[in-house]
Amino acid sequence: MxxxxxxxxxxxxxxxxxxxxxxxxxxxxxxxxxxxxxxxxxxxxxxxxxxxxxxxxxxxxYVRFAPDPDELDRAAAASTVDELIMVMQGVVARLIERRSVYLAMLELRLEATRRPALQEMFTERVRDDLAANVAGHAASGAPGDRNTVIVLYVALAGLIIEQLTLPGVLADEGSTDDLVALVVRSVAGD
Structure with missing residues (x-):
């Protein structure tokens, strides 16, 4: 090679x-x-x-998805619902802006249903990332608990897919930032 x-x-x-x-x-x-x-x-x-x-x-x-250090600092310091909303809006915006990367990831995740080694790699990576997010959330003092992080992960992943593939479905419900705020407030309270 x-x-x-x-x-x-x-x-x-x-x-x-x-x-x-x-x-x-x-x-x-x-x-x-x-x-x-x-x-x-x-x-x-x-x-x-x-x-x-x-x-x-x-x-x-994951190299292409990596957040910049400022985003990591904001996430580590988020201790209120409003700060958590801002962090999640930044994450969602970054992932949507990197449209090709996210769509490629979706293609690979579908391919992983047919390729056990790829599925194993993704499962391990996403599980580790989720655990790190749960730990970071707890360390920051952000509102909510482990379940908050899990529901945000599931809901915001769905929102990103919706915005990338069928943006017209939620077009009358507000901007992407509005939808992120709705999700975070619904899950984390406030």
Whole structure:
């Protein structure tokens, strides 16, 4: 396997864009080569198989989703419902802004229903992230408990999917920020 970290990242980013635009069935080495504007065969030099590419793309999604340090600081300091709303609005906005990344993640999660190794990787990662969010929520003194974090995770994930795939469904209910505030107030009180 070739070791050029910048090119590997470019190929992973091209795979994310391909997944978002074409779906998992459209993800081929040739398609990634074309999207990354590299010679045909380059992707196969970096990834041993399609499963290897899928697994590495899944891991790379988390690099692309990563919040900036300021967002982490705001989350750690959120101790009121209003502060929690602002944090959750920022998270949802970041994930919606990274539309291709989120759509690629959805494609990979669907693909994980057919690929046990991918499902295991996602399950472990999401479970660890959820546990870290529960711990961070408790440490910040934000309103609510473990169940609050779990319900926010489920509800806001659904909201993001709705806004990315069928934005007209909730269009009359207010902006995305309004909907996030509704969810947080319903779950965390106030």
């Amino acid at each position: 070739v070791s050029n970290p910048e090119r590997r990242i470019a190929l992973l980013d091209a795979a994310i864009e391909t997944l978002a635009d074409e779906g998992a069935r459209g993800l081929t080495f040739r398609m990634v080569d074309g999207r990354a504007a590299v010679p045909i065969g380059t992707t196969s030099n970096y990834f041993a198989s399609r499963d290897d590419l899928l697994t590495q793309v899944a891991a790379h999604l």
